[in-house]
Amino acid sequence: MLNIFGQLFNRPSAVFGIAVILLMLFAAAFAPWLMPHDPFEQSFDGLTLMGEPLPPGGEFPLGTDLLGRDLASRLILGTRTSLIIGVLANGIAVVMGAFVGVLAGYFGGWLGMVLMRFTDLMMAFPALLLAIVLAAIFKPSLLIVALVIAMVNWVQMARVVYTEARSLAEREFIQVQKAIGSSPFRILFRHLLPHLLSSIIVFGTLGISTTVLLEATLSFLGVGVQPPTPSWGNIIFENQTYFNTAPWLVFFPGVAILLLALAFNLVGDALRDILDPTLKGRH
Amino acid sequence: MTSPQVSDSSQVPDPGGSLLSVQDLHVQVATPTGAKTILDGLSFELGRRETLCLAGESGSGKSMTALAIMGLLPKPMARISRGSIQLGNLELTRLSESQYRKIRAARISMIFQEPMTSLNPISTVQKQLCETLLEHGQCSRQEAPDRALALLKDVRLTEPEQRLQQYPHELSGGMRQRVMIAMALACDPEILIADEPTTALDVTVQAEILELMRSLQKEHNTGLLMITHDMGVVAEMADRVLVMKEGQEVETAAVRQLFSKPVHPYSQALLKAVPRLGSSEPKEPLPTTLESVVQIKDLKVHFYIRGGVFNRPVARIHAVENVSLSIRAGSTLALVGESGCGKSTIGKAMMGLVPWSGKIQLNGDSIAGLSRPQMQRVLRNIQMIFQDPGASLDPRMKVGDQVGEPMVVHGIARGTELKDRVAYLFQRVGLSRDAIERYPHEFSGGQRQRICIARALSLSPKVIIADECVSALDVSIQAQVLELLKELQQEDDLAYLFISHDMAVIEQMADEVAVMRLGQIVEHGYRDAVLRDPRHSYTQRLLSAVPIPDPEVERAQPRRETSAEPESPIFKLHEQPTPLHLQEIAPGHLVAS
Numbered sequence: 001m002l003n004i005f006g007q008l009f010n011r012p013s014a015v016f017g018i019a020v021i022l023l024m025l026f027a028a029a030f031a032p033w034l035m036p037h038d039p040f041e042q043s044f045d046g047l048t049l050m051g052e053p054l055p056p057g058g059e060f061p062l063g064t065d066l067l068g069r070d071l072a073s074r075l076i077l078g079t080r081t082s083l084i085i086g087v088l089a090n091g092i093a094v095v096m097g098a099f100v101g102v103l104a105g106y107f108g109g110w111l112g113m114v115l116m117r118f119t120d121l122m123m124a125f126p127a128l129l130l131a132i133v134l135a136a137i138f139k140p141s142l143l144i145v146a147l148v149i150a151m152v153n154w155v156q157m158a159r160v161v162y163t164e165a166r167s168l169a170e171r172e173f174i175q176v177q178k179a180i181g182s183s184p185f186r187i188l189f190r191h192l193l194p195h196l197l198s199s200i201i202v203f204g205t206l207g208i209s210t211t212v213l214l215e216a217t218l219s220f221l222g223v224g225v226q227p228p229t230p231s232w233g234n235i236i237f238e239n240q241t242y243f244n245t246a247p248w249l250v251f252f253p254g255v256a257i258l259l260l261a262l263a264f265n266l267v268g269d270a271l272r273d274i275l276d277p278t279l280k281g282r283h
Numbered sequence: 284m285t286s287p288q289v290s291d292s293s294q295v296p297d298p299g300g301s302l303l304s305v306q307d308l309h310v311q312v313a314t315p316t317g318a319k320t321i322l323d324g325l326s327f328e329l330g331r332r333e334t335l336c337l338a339g340e341s342g343s344g345k346s347m348t349a350l351a352i353m354g355l356l357p358k359p360m361a362r363i364s365r366g367s368i369q370l371g372n373l374e375l376t377r378l379s380e381s382q383y384r385k386i387r388a389a390r391i392s393m394i395f396q397e398p399m400t401s402l403n404p405i406s407t408v409q410k411q412l413c414e415t416l417l418e419h420g421q422c423s424r425q426e427a428p429d430r431a432l433a434l435l436k437d438v439r440l441t442e443p444e445q446r447l448q449q450y451p452h453e454l455s456g457g458m459r460q461r462v463m464i465a466m467a468l469a470c471d472p473e474i475l476i477a478d479e480p481t482t483a484l485d486v487t488v489q490a491e492i493l494e495l496m497r498s499l500q501k502e503h504n505t506g507l508l509m510i511t512h513d514m515g516v517v518a519e520m521a522d523r524v525l526v527m528k529e530g531q532e533v534e535t536a537a538v539r540q541l542f543s544k545p546v547h548p549y550s551q552a553l554l555k556a557v558p559r560l561g562s563s564e565p566k567e568p569l570p571t572t573l574e575s576v577v578q579i580k581d582l583k584v585h586f587y588i589r590g591g592v593f594n595r596p597v598a599r600i601h602a603v604e605n606v607s608l609s610i611r612a613g614s615t616l617a618l619v620g621e622s623g624c625g626k627s628t629i630g631k632a633m634m635g636l637v638p639w640s641g642k643i644q645l646n647g648d649s650i651a652g653l654s655r656p657q658m659q660r661v662l663r664n665i666q667m668i669f670q671d672p673g674a675s676l677d678p679r680m681k682v683g684d685q686v687g688e689p690m691v692v693h694g695i696a697r698g699t700e701l702k703d704r705v706a707y708l709f710q711r712v713g714l715s716r717d718a719i720e721r722y723p724h725e726f727s728g729g730q731r732q733r734i735c736i737a738r739a740l741s742l743s744p745k746v747i748i749a750d751e752c753v754s755a756l757d758v759s760i761q762a763q764v765l766e767l768l769k770e771l772q773q774e775d776d777l778a779y780l781f782i783s784h785d786m787a788v789i790e791q792m793a794d795e796v797a798v799m800r801l802g803q804i805v806e807h808g809y810r811d812a813v814l815r816d817p818r819h820s821y822t823q824r825l826l827s828a829v830p831i832p833d834p835e836v837e838r839a840q841p842r843r844e845t846s847a848e849p850e851s852p853i854f855k856l857h858e859q860p861t862p863l864h865l866q867e868i869a870p871g872h873l874v875a876s
Contacts, residue, residue, distance in 0.1 A: 172674040179634045180689045180738075181662040194679045277722040278678055 007274045008267070017266030020259050028079040036061065037070035039077045040228050053246045063248045065239060071249065074230040075256060081231035085146055085215040086208045086260055092150035093211070094204040097157025102196065104158070105165025106188055112162075119158045127152040128217060135223035145224050149211050160203055161196055168195055197275055201268040209261035232256050301328040302473050302506040303352070303391075308366035310344075310351055310530075313359075321347055323530040324366070329474065332500065334507040336517045336538075339527035340553070340757035341728070345510045347530075349476045352508070353393055354383040370474070389419045392467040396479040398459035402451040408435070408462055409447035415469045434465040439495060456622075457488035461495065468499060474506045481516065485621035485784065490828040493519055512757065514557040515830030518542060526550045538834045556759040557832045558787035560814075568809040568871060569794050573611040576745050576778045577633070577665075582606045582641035584628050584802075588853070601852045601860050602628040603639070604802040610746065613772065615779040617793035617810075619786065619825070625802040625852070626782045630748040633780070634667055646745060663693055666739040670751035672731035676723040683709075683719030686738045693742060708737040712767060729760035736767065740775075748780045753788060765791055786829045790814055795871075798822045801852045803863045808872035818874040 008014045027034060037043070037060070047068040048054065056063040062072040104115040122130075134148045168174060169192070177187045216233020218224030225231045232253040239249035310322035322344045329335050337345045350356050352368055354375065368375040370390060378386070387393075395401045403411055412431035416422055422430050428447070435443035438461040451459055460480060467475055477496065481489035493516065500507050509520055517524055521538040526549065534547040545551045584603040587596035603625045610616045618626040632639040635650070635658050643650050650661050666689075669675040676685060687705045690696045696704050706716055712733040723731060732752060739747050749768065753761040765788065771777060781792050789796060789810075796813040798806040798821065806819040817823045854860060863875035 172669050172671060173677045175636060176667070176669060176675045176738075177688075178636055179662070179667045180692055181659045182688070182692045186692065191677050191680070194677075276679065277681075278724045 004271075004274055008270055011270045013266045014270035017263040017270070020263035021267065024079050024083055024260060024263075027076050028083050031077050031080060035070075035073035035076050037073045039069060039073035039230060042067040042069055053242075053249065055246075056248050062252050063246070065235070065249055066242065066246075071235075071252060074235060075232065075252060078230040078232045078235060078253070079256075081142060081215070081225055081229065082212050082233065082257070082260065084142055085149060085231070085233075086212045086264075089146040089149040089215070090153065090204065090207045090211045092147070093153035093207060094157055094200060096150065097154035097159075098161050098193075098196065098200050100154070101158040101161025102165045102188060102192060105162040106169050106184070106192060108166070108169075115158075116162060119155050119162075122152070122155045123159075125152075127214070131214065131218055132221060132223055135218060140223060140226055142225060145215060145218060148218070149214050153207060153211060153214070157200070157203055157207070160199055164196055164199055165192055168192055194275065198272045201272045205261065205265040205268040208264050209257055212257050212260065301330050302371065303329040303508070304367075304369045305348075305352070306367045306369070308348070308351060308368065309364045310347055310356065310361055311364045312361045318364075320364075321361075321530045322351065325527075325530070325532055326366075327525050327532070327535065329506045329508055331473075331506055332504050334500065334509060334520050334522045336509045336511060336521035336524045337527055338511060338514065338517050338524055338553075339533075340512060340759065342529070343527040344530035345512075345527055346478055348527075349393065349478050349508070349510055352476060353387060353391060354378065354380075385419075388415060388467070388472065389470045390472050391474040391476065392470070392472045393476040393478065394460070394463050394467050394480045396482050398456060398463045398483070399451060401463055402459060404451050407448055407450055408454075412447075412462075412466055412469060415466050419470045421470055430469075434469055435462070437468070437499070438462070438465045440465075455488075456484050457492060460484060460488075460492050464492075464495065464499070468503060468505075471503060472505065474508065475500070476508045476510070478510045479512070480509070482511070482513070486786070486828040486830075487621065487824055489516075489830070493830070496520070513830065514554060514758070514832040518832045518834040518836075519830045521834075526553065542832070542834050552759065554832070556762045558758070558762070558785070558791055559832055560787045560790055560826070560829050562787075563790050565811055566794065566809075568811075569611060569614055573614065575609040576612045576646055577608070577610040577780070578642070578644040579606060579608045579629070579633075580642040580644075582608075582629065582632060582639060582643065584625070584632050584637055584639045586637075596856060598853050598855055601802045601854060602637075603632065604852075604860055605862055606641075606799075606802075606804055608797060608804075608807075610778045610780060611794075612745070612778055613776040614794040615772070615781050615792050617781045617783060617789040617796045618799060619783060619789050619796060620799035621784060621825075623852070624799040626799050627750050630667060630750050630780060630782055633665060633746075633748060634662070659693070663742045664744050665746040665748065666742060666744040667748040667750060668732070668735050668739050668752045671755050672728060672735045673723065673755075675735055676731060678723050680722075681720055682723055682726070682734045685723075686719075686734060686741055689738060689741045695742070704741070708741055711740065711771070712737045727760075728756050729764060732756060732760075732764055733767065736764075736771070740771065743775070744777070746778045746780065748782065750782045751784070752781075754783065754785060761788070768792070786814070786826060798825065802860070803875070804865065804873075805863065805875040806873065807865065808869070808874075812869060812872040816872075818868060818872070 008018065045059065047064065053066055053068070054060050054064045060070050060072065062075065065071055100115050100119065104112040131148050131152050134151060135145065138144045174187060174191060177191055212233055215224055215231060216237050219231060219234035220237035225234060227234070235253040236250050239246065243250050306326050308322055308325040309320060311318045311320050325348060327335065337348060339345050351363055352375065356362065363376050370386065409428060409431050412434060413427040416427050416430055417424065431447060432443055435446055440446050440458060440461050446454065446458070454462065481492050484492060496507065497520065511517060518538065523535065524538050524541045525535045526533040528549055534541065534545065534550045541550065542554065545554055582603055583605060586600040586602055588598040588600065589595060590597040606629060608616065618629060620626045628637060631637045633643055645661055646664050648661065650658065653661065676682065683705050686708055687701050690701055690704060705719060709716060709718060714730060714733055726734065753764050756764060768779070772779060781789065783789050793810045795808065796810050797804050798813065798819065800821050806813055806817065806822045813822065814826065817826055852860070865873040866876050868874050
């Protein structure tokens with residue numbers, strides 16, 4: 001375990017990724033102390049005399065939004081929502097998808113058929129519609145939004161893992177495990193999963209930006225995070241129509257989402273390489 | 284093209300000099316640690332109607348030589364750093380890609396090892412042949428189908444008209460290789476390069492393909508550059524042999540001279556390691572008092588082919604049909620047969636890896652209908668070694684952990700005891716202690732197979748199933764691994780079920796031999812009885828097809844299969860294969876009537 005961290009810190013790209021993630025965690029944890037202004041206050045100072053939002057600079061480092069609220073403060077507070085959604089919702093989706101995929105792929109038979117037909121069924125529903133229905137049934141809260149997003153996002157992961165697990169299950173070293181008498185549990189976790197890690201990591205990190213944006217869509221439609229609570233996604237959605245006059249309102253939250261996804265991607269890539277012994281000493 | 288005049292003219296002594304001349308060829312590949320020379324000053328000449336064999340073990344640079352001549356070196360990783368390749372007066376190393384395209388197929392063409400992957404699976408034989416012909420302007424679009432048909436007749440493909448309309452997957456391995464040869468010869472090239480052309484084929488098919496290549500070479504006056512690791516094939520095909528090792532020429536000699544008086548120590552060692560059929564000492568039949576550790580009675584393994592809208596069974600593969608065998612303690616039973624005959628399936632059935640019916644007794648316990656946990660106990664007495672040691676080791680786990688894994692799974696040892704046992708097992712198979720902490724990719728093929736053997740031994744089983752366990756290895760390594768298996772057998776009184784297609788290897792290992800065809804046993808008996816006095820026509824054909832690594836011996840022509848279509852073990856649901864009845868013609872020697 002220590003060894004893995006040691007190797008992570010040997011890779012500049014991974015170090016950058018870890019730094020970004022830590023910074024965001026820090027921002028989320030200490031948001032009340034870090035915010036330069038009250039993120040909910042619609043101040044007159046935040047608007048020009050014409051009632052237009054202020055561009056970045058001066059008292060408001062990243063500018064203000066249409067209601068004169070400080071964008072920097074809203075972004076910092078929004079880190080909480082976005083991290084929870086990006087990490088929690090995506091995490092649940094990844095674990096669930098991988099679990100369903102690996103079970104269906106390894107065991108096949110009727111279990112595999114039932115699981116994969118169910119996955120197909122979920123895929124056939126338009127993701128957004130399903131999310132809206134689910135979110136409308138339950139009372140909107142951050143946790144519910146995370147669960148709803150996980151519910152619609154695990155299917156792709158299940159598909160990818162299923163296909164790969166199926167071909168792996170045919171490989172000789174898995175046959176050998178059966179011949180030795182290893183339990184299915186052991187084969188799944190000691191031999192199949194390590195080989196699936198690279199796809200899980202790549203697909204999982206890609207999912208982060210998708211989930212953050214799906215949260216934004218839901219929030220925009222009024223079934224996600226309820227205003228005035230800020231999240232990166234709903235800041236973009238609220239302000240996209242003013243992109244021409246106030247581009248910073250879309251630019252900064254966009255950069256934040258990009259950084260979050262990139263950071264996880266870099267760490268994920270590095271982890272994948274470190275965990276693959278055949279690549280040792282090649283990076 | 285098959286007119287008698289042409290083949291008569293082959294008696295005329297060779298008029299021209301060399302067709303192809305390779306001088307001081309150096310090829311380098313880029314690796315993370317810098318350029319690595321993989322061909323180091325190779326020189327040879329190939330004359331008209333001559334067959335030159337490049338022989339050597341894996342990694343010796345044989346295939347790289349072929350790719351360099353064809354201009355197919357994987358760019359930009361590999362490049363020719365020095366030397367020349369001359370085709371007639373044309374210097375090939377300086378050609379551009381578009382100039383090369385005019386040469387390939389038209390003047391030099393190549394046949395690869397695996398005919399399935401070298402043919403395009405989604406177009407018909409006719410389309411692929413016509414494409415080659417049209418690409419090089421051999422004929423007009425109207426003439427192409429007729430020319431294609433003539434080519435197929437040339438390579439003696441049965442029912443050529445029908446074959447033209449078929450797709451590669453509808454053809455057998457031998458037929459595919461014939462199509463490949465037809466394509467290679469479509470433009471009547473001066474030089475044919477064959478890279479292990481028969482390695483993927485069964486021996487009887489191999490014999491036919493080699494025979495075909497020889498006669499076509501005579502008819503077309505082609506220079507043949509043959510790449511092979513099989514000294515039997517070398518002895519049969521070559522005029523001259525170039526022995527290679529690590530990208531360098533070790534020895535070049537006329538084939539007879541090489542086999543009778545190899546000069547270089549490496550060629551001597553290589554030839555000595557080649558297993559020769561009929562070279563081993565006669566063996567006494569096993570004492571009948573030995574108890575059987577494995578008894579198989581009326582074993583059947585059927586697979587269903589499903590299809591249609593409801594995925595219902597439409598046909599049945601009788602992979603194993605009414606097989607009865609027994610293996611005695613400390614002895615080796617060899618199962619031999621061509622691909623698809625069901626020999627591996629028997630091994631898998633014994634391990635419980637495929638559904639089967641019949642009776643299997645291991646150590647006196649019947650294993651029919653055992654659940655997985657009950658099977659666990661049985662598996663302590665029976666283990667399996669697979670063909671490809673690279674594929675049967677988990678690439679992401681340290682080999683020491685993999686060797687110890689069966690002991691962990693069966694709860695035999697843990698902690699320091701486990702470590703000690705693993706270290707002992709590594710020592711037994713001749714690997715050093717520091718190997719334990721490494722990963723599979725850090726070992727050579729032979730070492731990996733030793734690791735697999737160590738893993739199979741870790742439960743101290745009574746029976747080991749060795750499924751083609753040396754066929755992926757070079758001959759010298761193969762000899763060492765076989766030696767190791769014999770030693771272990773004597774020390775532990777192991778019984779082996781030795782599954783192989785290689786008659787010479789079987790002769791070295793077996794006490795008893797069972798010959799299988801289409802899921803049934805056609806002949807069964809003591810080794811010397813079956814191999815020296817084969818009574819079933821199939822055993823005889825199999826034995827006569829084995830290439831003999833001695834150019835002095837003229838092999839009897841293998842008899843062709845009488846039916847054009849090879850029989851298959853696939854039956855319609857209401858049909859059954861005809862059961863064969865084994866008759867005892869001598870004590871312990873059973874032959875199907």
